[in-house]
Amino acid sequence: MSPCTVIRRGFTVRLVATSAILVCTLSVKSVAAEATLISRVSELLSQNYSRPERLPPRLGVNPNVALSDELRMIDPRIRFEPAVTQQVADEQRRARAVLDAVGLDVGEGTDAVLAIALPGGLADQPGIRDGAVLLRVGNAPVRRLADARRALAAVDGSASLQMTFLTGAGRDRSSVAIFPAPAVGWHSTRLRTDSISPVGVRRTSDGVLHLRIVRFDTGRVRDVVQAALAASPIPRRIVIDLRHNGGGSFIEALGTATLFLAAGTSLGALVPTRDGLSDLVSREERPLLQVPLIIVLDRYTASAAEVFAAVLRGTGRATLAGERSSGKCLVEQRFSLAASGPALVMPVAVFVPPGTATCSERGLIPDTQLSPEVFTDTRRLLAALSPQPAPRR
Numbered sequence: 001m002s003p004c005t006v007i008r009r010g011f012t013v014r015l016v017a018t019s020a021i022l023v024c025t026l027s028v029k030s031v032a033a034e035a036t037l038i039s040r041v042s043e044l045l046s047q048n049y050s051r052p053e054r055l056p057p058r059l060g061v062n063p064n065v066a067l068s069d070e071l072r073m074i075d076p077r078i079r080f081e082p083a084v085t086q087q088v089a090d091e092q093r094r095a096r097a098v099l100d101a102v103g104l105d106v107g108e109g110t111d112a113v114l115a116i117a118l119p120g121g122l123a124d125q126p127g128i129r130d131g132a133v134l135l136r137v138g139n140a141p142v143r144r145l146a147d148a149r150r151a152l153a154a155v156d157g158s159a160s161l162q163m164t165f166l167t168g169a170g171r172d173r174s175s176v177a178i179f180p181a182p183a184v185g186w187h188s189t190r191l192r193t194d195s196i197s198p199v200g201v202r203r204t205s206d207g208v209l210h211l212r213i214v215r216f217d218t219g220r221v222r223d224v225v226q227a228a229l230a231a232s233p234i235p236r237r238i239v240i241d242l243r244h245n246g247g248g249s250f251i252e253a254l255g256t257a258t259l260f261l262a263a264g265t266s267l268g269a270l271v272p273t274r275d276g277l278s279d280l281v282s283r284e285e286r287p288l289l290q291v292p293l294i295i296v297l298d299r300y301t302a303s304a305a306e307v308f309a310a311v312l313r314g315t316g317r318a319t320l321a322g323e324r325s326s327g328k329c330l331v332e333q334r335f336s337l338a339a340s341g342p343a344l345v346m347p348v349a350v351f352v353p354p355g356t357a358t359c360s361e362r363g364l365i366p367d368t369q370l371s372p373e374v375f376t377d378t379r380r381l382l383a384a385l386s387p388q389p390a391p392r393r
């Protein structure tokens with residue numbers, strides 16, 4: 001079969017197959033039938049799992065081991081997502097509306113719920129802006145994402161919303177934020193959030209362009225970054241801030257990276273080859289090559305954000321600062337097991353950046369280590385990354 005070429009967002013993908021199956025939905029008459037479930041899961045794993053050498057000859061051999069535990073022993077990243085009830089779906093919708101109105105992103109940490117403010121939103125305030133722990137919504141304590149979902153879904157639609165955060169380097173400072181209710185109410189589908197962006201753009205007085213990318217939303221990052229790079233004056237240095245960026249679109253991350261790479265530069269590859277994807281090549285015609293580039297990471301930088309950083313470091317275009325990233329340089333995929341039932345989530349490919357081994361599992365180790373006191377405060381962070389003047393003689 002002859003190769004063909006497809007243009008994606010900012011880069012070229014060479015295909016070695018003409019078909020690409022992105023979502024596999026299986027109709028399962030009875031998920032409760034264990035033998036059928038095991039057979040379906042085995043089929044999905046054998047066809048899609050990124051590390052087939054880890055798979056046992058058969059699943060479900062030991063009746064004393066639950067299937068979910070057996071999958072976790074193969075790879076902790078293989079997991080079941082339970083079926084979502086209508087009540088939970090309604091809670092998720094209402095909670096998402098509140099978060100969108102406030103301009104806040106939340107995610108599950110090791111033992112807490114992490115919160116990060118989206119540039120331009122109500123929550124874009126000192127402390128929260130640099131990443132925080134969500135402690136309470138109103139008077140309701142928050143320890144897990146489910147707690148946050150229930151509390152946000154239950155807020156009074158017309159009352160001010162109070163949220164308590166832990167901020168600072170040690171997450172030891174309590175900070176209370178009160179957000180006024182929008183005129184249409186917190187849970188309305190008519191809320192306008194046009195001013196909120198996943199990218200914050202700031203220029204400092206000493207010529208630094210600071211780009212804060214909270215997540216790689218499809219179609220919402222590359223264009224903003226490109227416009228910032230095209231604006232005058234040309235910066236002396238660029239700091240791309242990926243703290244608390246848990247990922248997003250793999251395509252958007254690669255497309256944004258090409259803005260800094262010459263046409264023809266290899267971006268890396270997916271292993272194993274996924275849906276016919278072979279090598280990934282930049283096609284950017286007017287990249288910004290001359291300006292020094294620093295990328296800031298923390299332990300919560302993951303997935304597409306790690307891919308972005310790995311490409312620019314692997315090509316020699318950027319240096320990394322901060323702390324070791326989470327180690328999730330892979331592509332995950334969700335496979336439905338029934339129309340309204342549970343789903344299976346697994347890694348289907350590992351990204352290998354140019355010039356280096358994959359950063360999956362071990363993470364990206366920064367060239368410059370920064371203390372938590374520095375990278376939890378944007379002002380101190382930028383000061384630490386500024387070249388120090390030579391001492392007078």
